[in-house]
Amino acid sequence: MSTVRIGLSGWRYADWRGRFYPPGLPQRRELEHVASTFPAVELNGSFYSLQRPSSFVTWREQTPPGFTFAVKGGRFITHMKRLRDVRTPLANFFASGVVALEDRLGPVVWQLPERTAFDRPTLESFLALLPRTTSDAARLAQSHDDRLRADPWTEVTTDRPIVHALEPRHASFAEPGALDLLREHGVALAISDGAGRWPLIDAVTAPLVYVRLHGDTELYTSAYRPHVLDAWAERVRRWHAAGHAVEVYFDNDVHAHAPADAQALMSRIPDLALPGPGAPVEPTPRRRPR
Structure with missing residues (x-):
C-alpha cells in the first residue's frame, strides 16, 4: 500500500522553542516531540559531515516504530567531488552508520548544487554505485578509508531496500535524457520548490515521489x-491515486513555519497522511526547590 508521509527538514532550531516545542521541553526530547507529531524527518547533519554510528543508534532509539529518517547524502560527494570518483566517499558515508537506523531508515536524498548541470556519464556512474539494499551498503562500507574517524558500521540484522532521491537545482535536469536516466535506475527526482531561485521540475521518475518545500x-x-x-x-x-508513495518535507524553518505548514498540509489530506507514531510529549516537570 502506498504511503504519504509529511515531515520536516531537520529538527534542531532554536526559534522553534516556544513556537513548536512546548516551553520547558529539554532539547534532548525535541526529536521525540517531532516523532509524536510527524511520521518522518530529514536528517541534515549527515549532509555537512560524517556522523558516528552511535548517533544513528541514538536517533533510532529515540523514535518509535513507524517513524522514518530521510538521510541527506554528504556534501563532500555532491558539492566537492561533484559526483566524480566517489566510490570511497560513498563507502565512508555508509560506514558512518546509516544502516544502523534499521527499520527507521527512509530514503537517501542527494542534493546537488544549483550550478551543477546534467552530465550523463557522471550521473550514470554515480547512480550505478548507489547501494540498493542495506546489505549492499554494508559491503560498500568495507571500502572506507581513514576519513572515517569512528569504527565503521557494517552490521545488518535484516536486509532492507534503500531508496534514493536526487535533488537537482539546474534546469538541464528537466531534459528527457536526465529524467529517463533516473527512471532507468529507479531513483526519484526530488521535486524541489526553492521560492523561484531554481526551477521546479515536476516529474515522476520512480515509485516514490519525493518533495522538498524550501x-x-x-x-x-x-x-x-x-x-x-x-x-x-x-x-x-x-x-497517491496513481499508486506512488509520497514524502513531503518542509525546509522553511525560520519562525517555525515548517512544522506549522506540515501540519496544515496534513490537515488537507487527513485520509492519506500518516500521523506521527509517537505519543504526545509533555515537558519534564521541574523540581521545586526545597
Whole structure:
C-alpha cells in the first residue's frame, strides 16, 4: 500500500522553542516531540559531515516504530567531488552508520548544487554505485578509508531496500535524457520548490515521489500561503491515486513555519497522511526547590 508521509527538514532550531516545542521541553526530547507529531524527518547533519554510528543508534532509539529518517547524502560527494570518483566517499558515508537506523531508515536524498548541470556519464556512474539494499551498503562500507574517524558500521540484522532521491537545482535536469536516466535506475527526482531561485521540475521518475518545500516566496523564510498548500495537497492526491508513495518535507524553518505548514498540509489530506507514531510529549516537570 502506498504511503504519504509529511515531515520536516531537520529538527534542531532554536526559534522553534516556544513556537513548536512546548516551553520547558529539554532539547534532548525535541526529536521525540517531532516523532509524536510527524511520521518522518530529514536528517541534515549527515549532509555537512560524517556522523558516528552511535548517533544513528541514538536517533533510532529515540523514535518509535513507524517513524522514518530521510538521510541527506554528504556534501563532500555532491558539492566537492561533484559526483566524480566517489566510490570511497560513498563507502565512508555508509560506514558512518546509516544502516544502523534499521527499520527507521527512509530514503537517501542527494542534493546537488544549483550550478551543477546534467552530465550523463557522471550521473550514470554515480547512480550505478548507489547501494540498493542495506546489505549492499554494508559491503560498500568495507571500502572506507581513514576519513572515517569512528569504527565503521557494517552490521545488518535484516536486509532492507534503500531508496534514493536526487535533488537537482539546474534546469538541464528537466531534459528527457536526465529524467529517463533516473527512471532507468529507479531513483526519484526530488521535486524541489526553492521560492523561484531554481526551477521546479515536476516529474515522476520512480515509485516514490519525493518533495522538498524550501519556502513559498522567500527561501527558507516564508510560510506557504493557504492556496499554495491547497495546490500541493491536490498534487499529493494525484500522485497517491496513481499508486506512488509520497514524502513531503518542509525546509522553511525560520519562525517555525515548517512544522506549522506540515501540519496544515496534513490537515488537507487527513485520509492519506500518516500521523506521527509517537505519543504526545509533555515537558519534564521541574523540581521545586526545597
